[in-house]
Amino acid sequence: MTSRIQKAQEAYNNQDTNSSRLIHDEEDRKEQHKEEAGEVVKSIVFGGLDGIMTTFAIVAAAAGAGLTRGVILIIGFANLLGDAFGMAFGDYVSERAEEDHLLKQSKxxxxKIDTEPEIEKARLKDVYISKGFEDADAARIVELLFPYKSTVMSIMMMEEHGSAPDEEGSSGAIKSAVVTFASFMVCGGIPLLAFVFAGNYREASGFDPIFIISIALFGITLFLLGCVKGYISNKNWLLSGLIMTLNGTITTLAAFFIGYGIELKAK
Incomplete structure (x- = not known):
């Protein structure tokens, strides 16, 4: 942001209207690209966390109940696929609602820029004053920029709403939904790999080597996702990974013993 202000100040001092506009457009595009990249990473992490937690809870309960490996795979993948579609659809609806809101605010x-230009000029001037510009300098920058409506709209939307409407339209929401679906399926399917390659699908499961391998896959994946979650949330990534692993351990134990208890009752 400091670099942007310095460049804008230099353009103002040189009375270079075109450079001033290009500086703002370039910076706004950079901010939008960073935000889009961050949203993709968040979709991967949170979709993956939901996928692996919900799927392995089913696997642990089924293993505790002594169900066969084949049945565990059927239940696990059915739950995984159903929840993945549900998460993706929810993500799509949420993204579309946010995009519709931004589009409404943009219009x-x-x-207002067309009908109340002086009011909007005053609001834009306040933006630059809040960034450290003197009153006269801020007023001059506004006068330089205001003929370029798209630039002014981009600046004000970013300042007031943190984002501008997605130029891709609905394709942005679709992309987010696809990323969530893929992450949910991939991360949620990792603990099932032990049962997929185990063979002997008619054999009853329990706290056996196959289930232990599944636990290890679950723990490693969960820890890595927790670390990434902590990193993108500006928190201690190692602590975040450990907390997420502890959370998964508690969930797994609870699901396993619930399944084990139901199996004992059924005997």
């Missing part, structure tokens, strides 16, 4: 802002 409202455009209308």
């Amino acid at each position: 409202l802002l455009e209308k």
